[in-house]
Amino acid sequence: MYIIVVGGGKVGYYLTKTLLGEGHEVLLIERNGDKVDTFTERFGAVVVQGDGAEAAILANAGAARADVVIAVTGEDEDNLVVCQMARQKFHVRRTIARVNNPKNEQLFRLLGIDVTVSQTNYILNIIEQSIPDRSFIHLLSLRHADLAIIEATIAENSPVANRSISEIDLPVDCVIAAIARGPHLIVPTPGTEVQPGDEIIAVTHREQEDELRRLLVA
């Protein structure tokens, strides 16, 4: 695969290193000439100095034959324009943008960026999962299907404690995918009884997330 990475900050640097290690053809575009010199010493001739939003730079980088363009600068406006230029002028099939302000994720998708990655949101999610005594955690959004994967810890007083799956009146578009009980992972059947202390992994439509929360958490 031919991958163009724009932005040689920490994310761009380690991304380039990883992709090169996996055997991909990678080109890193970075504005700062000093960084370009350092990266060239480390990676070889796969680093180009320039503004990744400029058509001439993208053309020289061979954007027309790139499979993916990944924009990971620290500025959302630059990442947006790099991806839009790659798509509009060079018909790059897949564009991935880093989103620094989590509020921009939705906007970028509206503006035609294939994939957005918000490290702020990821970090928030991980921290949220690590806070003790949280009984309902949003694990992941599956944005193309508007689905979410959630984890809920069943308390003694949960409305579903000591009831079998078939007795639980789940909201529409919700499914209990797995139950973690101590060291065991249980694939639930209609007869499986939910016990206090169980960790339930469920897939739900985003709109039903709150309803599911009320059902599982007292």
Place this chain on the structure above:
Amino acid sequence: MGCGRVGARIASILDHSGHDVSVVDVEPRAFKRLAPDFGGDTIIGTGIDEDVLRSAGIETATAFVAVTNGDNRNIMAAQVARLVFEVPEVVCRIYDPVREDTYRRLGLTTVCPTTTVSAQILDHVINAGENAPPLARRRPGGED
């Protein structure tokens, strides 16, 4: 959005002609460029932040002008104004002619100072200004 020379001038002229004007700039000192009697609002912040645009009253705006020094910032803000807030008239300054061409094709109303200024200057150089608008220029043989 953007209170540089162009932004401040546009804002001051619109204000003088009786329009309600809000100016957004990240740098508070930029507002000194506005006319001394400027009566509109000034908002400190970046125009690519939807909350900043809201506090500038974009939801009821009839026009939005993006004239910061950053092409990409103008492009992003103009798209937010047009697609998220559905502002009827959105104008976006883009210095890079290629980027300007690309976003004009995508439906933005764009102004590219690089091409317009170059064209004006070239017209003076090549045609001695015959087709040019009357700029301050020395007439041949004139004394000033």
